[in-house]
Amino acid sequence: MINEFPQTLTIAGSDCGGGAGMQADLKTMQMRRVFGATVIVAITAQNTLGVQKAYPLTTEQINAQFASIADDFRIRACKTGMLADIPTVQIVAENLRRYDFGPYVLDPVMVAKGGAKLLADDAIAEVKRDLIPLCTLITPNLPETEKLTGIKVEQPEQMKEAARQLQSMGAKNVLVKAGHFNDPDYATDYVLLADQRDFWMKAKRVHTKRTHGTGDTISSCIVAELAKGKPIEEAIKISKQFVTASIANTIQIGHGHGPLNLWAFGGEK
Ligand SMILES: Nc1ncnc2c1ncn2[C@@H]1O[C@H](COP(=O)(O)OP(=O)(O)OP(=O)(O)O)[C@@H](O)[C@H]1O
Numbered sequence: 001m002i003n004e005f006p007q008t009l010t011i012a013g014s015d016c017g018g019g020a021g022m023q024a025d026l027k028t029m030q031m032r033r034v035f036g037a038t039v040i041v042a043i044t045a046q047n048t049l050g051v052q053k054a055y056p057l058t059t060e061q062i063n064a065q066f067a068s069i070a071d072d073f074r075i076r077a078c079k080t081g082m083l084a085d086i087p088t089v090q091i092v093a094e095n096l097r098r099y100d101f102g103p104y105v106l107d108p109v110m111v112a113k114g115g116a117k118l119l120a121d122d123a124i125a126e127v128k129r130d131l132i133p134l135c136t137l138i139t140p141n142l143p144e145t146e147k148l149t150g151i152k153v154e155q156p157e158q159m160k161e162a163a164r165q166l167q168s169m170g171a172k173n174v175l176v177k178a179g180h181f182n183d184p185d186y187a188t189d190y191v192l193l194a195d196q197r198d199f200w201m202k203a204k205r206v207h208t209k210r211t212h213g214t215g216d217t218i219s220s221c222i223v224a225e226l227a228k229g230k231p232i233e234e235a236i237k238i239s240k241q242f243v244t245a246s247i248a249n250t251i252q253i254g255h256g257h258g259p260l261n262l263w264a265f266g267g268e269k
């Protein structure tokens, strides 16, 4: 039957270096055996050393891509990544309200590993108002958590407090990622589900600077699992294992924050 195969959509920026952004999303989706489509909202000239240039696309260019996807595919789960600026956040929110793309994972990307801004500061309020109430799951890292909630996260207890606040802002489920936490031994993420159950996901911290695209990878893996019909708790747990294996089994590409080894965890038939 047409459109029976699980299809996913990433609405994100392009990383020509292939390690983050929509490229990391597509590669992860491919590994998890779902079909990946893209709405590109910005093009970056980027490598493992940093972001050299960023060019947002126009509202018209973004709208045209959404219409093409909606006219032909049956998207079962989607995500947003880099959203650049206020007009982009607004047009993406409008399209997410217009079309049903299934569960929506909001990765509130703000700053690249090298320090480049991928979201204008004045667009953060827009993300809070327009996108958080639409999302099934939000997946902020610690600096993003602090910007969205105003809570300074120095202790695990503050990750919980921030997650509760993100829920009160409209996010149904919350995954607070701990890549930036100052624990030298473990990377321990916190999950608060819509039904108020919560849990920690602990993995050995890998001492490497080859962590370009970790956030994109975990969120797109969750999207893939949701598209296949996995319950959200299971989707999040598998994705933590997927990203941990991808970080732990380094591949030597580029001179800086190198990309992950997305083959490491393996796919699924
Ligand atoms: N050095 C590490 N060792 C093990 N796990 C890590 C490491 N760094 C990050 N992680 C894990 O990777 C996932 C992504 O978290 P992180 O906080 O790095 O996201 P991010 O900052 O949004 O990433 P990016 O901006 O590069 O896409 C989380 O599950 C986190 O615990």
Ligand SMILES: Cc1ncc(CO)c(N)n1
Binding pocket: 012, 013, 014, 015, 020, 021, 022, 044, 046, 081, 082, 109, 111, 112, 113, 118, 212, 213, 214, 215, 216
């Ligand atoms: C385009 C793009 N999206 C997201 C990130 C964050 O990993 C990045 N570095 N580049």
